[in-house]
Amino acid sequence: MANKISDERKKEIIEGFYQLSVQNGLENTSIAKIGKHLGMPPSLIMHYFPTREILISNLISHILDQYLMIYEPVIRELETKNYADPNTFVDSLFSRDWNMLFDDGVFYSCYSLIFRNDRIKKEYRLLHDKLRESLKDILDRDDNFAGKDTDLLAEQIFVVVEGAYYYLSMIDDENVYNRKLEAYKSQVYDLLRKYEVQHL
Amino acid sequence: MANKISDERKKEIIEGFYQLSVQNGLENTSIAKIGKHLGMPPSLIMHYFPTREILISNLISHILDQYLMIYEPVIRELETKNYADPNTFVDSLFSRDWNMLFDDGVFYSCYSLIFRNDRIKKEYRLLHDKLRESLKDILDRDDNFAGKDTDLLAEQIFVVVEGAYYYLSMIDDENVYNRKLEAYKSQVYDLLRKYEVQHL
DNA sequence: TATAATATTGAACGGATGTTCAATTTATGA
DNA sequence: TCATAAATTGAACATCCGTTCAATATTATA
Known part of the structure; x- marks a missing residue:
């Protein structure tokens, strides 16, 4: 309960990533697309997941x-x-x-x-x-x-x-x-x- | 036996594609990389395989x-x-x-x-x-x-x-x-x- | 040999990629 | 309330992506 906003955002991002991957495939889902899908700049995604590799791992x-x-x-x-x-x-x-x-x-x-x-x-x-x-x-x-x-x-x-x-x-x-x-x-x-x- | 050069090149390209995919993964193997690996311009690859989708299919x-x-x-x-x-x-x-x-x-x-x-x-x-x-x-x-x-x-x-x-x-x-x-x-x-x- | 077909080249394109950064807004805790 | 930390923004980046195209070299055909 320390970082509630942070945790919620992370969850939101990962679920957006998952949804787009279901639609278009994992390999066709970029950070920019996730951002657009969720209405947030790609830089915010990278704030929570510093590299794409970490994103995928999550x-x-x-x-x-x-x-x-x-x-x-x-x-x-x-x-x-x-x-x-x-x-x-x-x-x-x-x-x-x-x-x-x-x-x-x-x-x-x-x-x-x-x-x-x-x-x-x-x-x-x-x-x-x-x-x-x-x-x-x-x-x-x-x-x-x-x-x-x-x-x-x-x-x-x-x-x-x-x-x-x-x-x-x-x-x-x-x-x-x-x-x-x-x-x-x-x-x-x-x-x-x-x-x-x-x-x- | 009509197009021997064509067939050989195609085979060469696909095998190069396969080799690089083994090393770096399918999703990380681009047409440019295949070209560099085989010492040929990407445009030659696209001459034989007009789109990436066709390349992957082959x-x-x-x-x-x-x-x-x-x-x-x-x-x-x-x-x-x-x-x-x-x-x-x-x-x-x-x-x-x-x-x-x-x-x-x-x-x-x-x-x-x-x-x-x-x-x-x-x-x-x-x-x-x-x-x-x-x-x-x-x-x-x-x-x-x-x-x-x-x-x-x-x-x-x-x-x-x-x-x-x-x-x-x-x-x-x-x-x-x-x-x-x-x-x-x-x-x-x-x-x-x-x-x-x-x-x- | 002349001609047509095929193979090959290299430069260029618009757009997408992951990532960085400084600036700004919002929330938190003393 | 004020200082500090966290969240968010938007612009910019170098690089890579798939693809196009006109020009040239090579080979096959007549």
Whole structure:
């Protein structure tokens, strides 16, 4: 609460940056354009983010926070119940809902920066470690997976999820999209079933 | 063979573009820089590629061709034999070799363009359709998968492969890398085993 | 060899880029 | 209220961007 104006401006700038990046792409969004979009001179943007690199770095933190926020409702739902139906869980993971809330184009643009920037790489790694850890905790709380390698299971589930979004992003045709979606879903169902303790 | 000089120059320009993109990133590689790198004026580049958009489009075709070329030895090996050991096949798919031959950074940069360019999206889609189709053909030729949904199997294998490369690209630590690599490999082994006809 | 087509050059363009800076306005705290 | 700090402005910068164009050199064709 020390610098309230400062914090609000920073937030405003980053969100403006994000919005324009969704529309025109990260690489086509300049500081001048952000300024025009928000009705402020570029020099003000540079007052809060001294270089473009710092700006981008903050945009990435913002995006990764958003990404985490999208997962959170699913994770929290599973944390409250001691056992949640895997089907509903998988359905949430593959829900089309957060395609509306989150722009994959900007996400992959930022992802591609990990190959030349170790700090960004680390930030992406930490995000995914956190997600995997959350899932593992949930699985551990479930008796069906007692004594199983839930670390490995969580890892293998997320690999399918990421691969699925990679492929689904290429698909325009709704029927094809749904068919593929079901294929990837059942792939995760199978993983869960494979790991579950057999009840009689 | 009509325009040999033209074709060679085009190839030279695209490869120069690719090399600089590997070093500095796609978004930091300008026409002027390519010209300087190859010792030719930017106007010559624009003579062969009238706009930057066309240049990028050709770079993407080049990259997707290369991507296909990396898969080809594996695919051809499996085509010649009537039955190839799934293990060696999976090993090849996950071989670290083509990380040396192919730059994932440029690949993902180009991939992120699919979200705002339908032609690029289609080109990526066709590439992956082709790869999946090749794998399906190979599986179909194998008696162990007779009567099985090899289309689905191929799809699910590639989802794991793509997801795997997505995650592995974030890992620097060699031990962690290898551990994850094995997890993803065994995930594909499991898929193959699940689909195989049971022999006694 | 003459002619047409192609390849190559170098200069120039308007505009956009990230960044700097000094001046001014606004808010904060004593 | 007054001094100090923070927020904001607008102009200016060197440099790079993609692109254009007319002129020249080279090659292919008849």
